[in-house]
Amino acid sequence: MPRVRVTDIFIYPVKSLRGIALSQSSLTYTGLLHDRRWMIVRADNGQFVTQRQLPTMCLIRTGIDEHYLSLKSPSLMPEKPEILIPFELPLENEMKAQVWRDECRVLDAGDEAGDWLTDALKSPKPLRLVAMAPDFKRLQSQTDRFGEQAAIFADAAPYLIANRDSLEVLNQRLAAEDKAIARIEQFRPNIVVAGLEPFSEHDYKRLHSSGGEYTLQLHDRCERCTMIGINPDTAEKYAEHEPYRTLALFNAMPDKPQAAAFGENASLLRGDGQNIGVGDWLSIDRELEE
Numbered sequence: 662m663p664r665v666r667v668t669d670i671f672i673y674p675v676k677s678l679r680g681i682a683l684s685q686s687s688l689t690y691t692g693l694l695h696d697r698r699w700m701i702v703r704a705d706n707g708q709f710v711t712q713r714q715l716p717t718m719c720l721i722r723t724g725i726d727e728h729y730l731s732l733k734s735p736s737l738m739p740e741k742p743e744i745l746i747p748f749e750l751p752l753e754n755e756m757k758a759q760v761w762r763d764e765c766r767v768l769d770a771g772d773e774a775g776d777w778l779t780d781a782l783k784s785p786k787p788l789r790l791v792a793m794a795p796d797f798k799r800l801q802s803q804t805d806r807f808g809e810q811a812a813i814f815a816d817a818a819p820y821l822i823a824n825r826d827s828l829e830v831l832n833q834r835l836a837a838e839d840k841a842i843a844r845i846e847q848f849r850p851n852i853v854v855a856g857l858e859p860f861s862e863h864d865y866k867r868l869h870s871s872g873g874e875y876t877l878q879l880h881d882r883c884e885r886c887t888m889i890g891i892n893p894d895t896a897e898k899y900a901e902h903e904p905y906r907t908l909a910l911f912n913a914m915p916d917k918p919q920a921a922a923f924g925e926n927a928s929l930l931r932g933d934g935q936n937i938g939v940g941d942w943l944s945i946d947r948e949l950e951e
Contacts, residue, residue: 685938875932
């Protein structure tokens with residue numbers, strides 16, 4: 662059974678804002694601890710908002726401590742560069758929010774956070790920051806693809822796993838055409854591994870910790886969108902729809918030959934509460950049987 666090494670771990674506390682690189686994180690059935698725990702929505706209809714609508718979302722940094730979420734962006738909000746949002750939100754702040762086809766009961770983080778985000782992002786519509794209501798569990802709407810486990814606010818499966826060797830091949834092709842190379846952050850993975858043949862991650866089914874403490878199931882390719890073409894340091898779009906265009910030429914969705922794919926959607930089969938760390942060695946298996 663082949664082995665791979667974990668090279669990077671990322672969480673994105675607020676959906677579509679800048680992520681945090683970690684040396685280790687706790688695995689849960691809804692994703693890595695604190696991953697996509699919050700989401701930005703329109704105040705008028707509760708519809709979720711991402712970099713597709715507001716690319717400068719990538720310029721807002723997130724931070725986590727024991728009791729607070731922090732949002733920070735000196736470039737967007739020089740007069741008030743940082744705000745803190747408590748983890749515990751008043752239950753009376755409940756509202757409805759929509760993430761793709763799923764309607765969720767959420768708690769509004771309050772006027773300060775909503776006003777700060779609206780101003781920072783120069784949004785034409787007022788925004789609110791929300792967290793999932795503690796007694797609400799989002800159901801998995803695509804159980805045929807991702808099993809029973811649902812994420813908090815991630816688009817599809819609770820985890821996205823990427824292969825560094827695949828990124829290297831993509832960048833070789835981009836460099837050959839004098840295009841800007843891509844960074845792993847553009848693909849917003851949770852767990853990045855190295856040691857596989859490029860794009861062979863699509864052929865495997867499970868990742869196991871060396872001691873058997875946890876198992877992740879790989880479900881299917883992650884179909885990418887235009888967000889991968891946004892420079893995470895400037896919020897500017899790369900020219901000629903790159904790296905999406907080049908990626909789609911040689912790693913497309915099986916049923917959509919013009920749709921680029923990168924990474925594998927995944928869920929946790931066992932090991933809730935176990936830690937995964939950079940440098941860990943994992944076994945990877947082509948079979949579903951344990």
